[in-house]
Amino acid sequence: MKYQIFLAAALLLGACNRDKNEVGTEGMNAAATEASDAAANPTVDNPNVVSENEAPNPNAPVMKFTESEFDFGDIKPDTKVHHTFAFTNTGKSPLLIEDATASCGCTTPSWTKEPVAPGAQGTLEVQFDSRGKQGIISKQVAVRANTQPTITTILIKGNVLTADAKKPL
Known part of the structure; x- marks a missing residue:
């Protein structure tokens, strides 16, 4: 009897883990795609650099x-x-x-x-x-x-x- 309960529990846990891995793999693939897109098109907001759209202030202190x-x-x-x-x-x-x-x-x-x-x-x-x-x-x-x-x-x-x-x- 104990053996049957153990076997049933092992099958249930194995089935649950398999589902999680499939979902996890899809999620990881989507995250990897987003990360590679971000690496290909990086956008950096650096307040120390004047953007191309913004002209330097000729009256700024130096x-x-x-x-x-x-x-x-x-x-x-x-x-x-x-x-x-x-x-x-x-x-x-x-x-x-x-x-x-x-x-x-x-x-x-x-x-x-x-x-x-x-x-x-x-x-x-x-x-x-x-x-x-x-x-x-x-x-x-x-x-x-x-x-x-x-x-x-x-x-x-x-x-x-x-x-x-x-x-x-």
């Missing part, structure tokens, strides 16, 4: 950094170093930095909060904390502003020494 990269050189372990990047608004309208985001939690940006008039200068200070770091570092800061494109990237780099490393005299 953020021009004096330097877009800074090398700290050798950095002592467990120290904080900082560098101030200067920029000028070479555009025709006030520049406003909305946000600055670092590629790592060990890097902290702070920037001019008030609008920077055309021809005026602003600053962006970047602090790097070497605690827990060792060797060559390279960190990016993405600055989002009302410029075209909206994101400008600056870079800091350096070499975090080991605790037992001694600098030559």
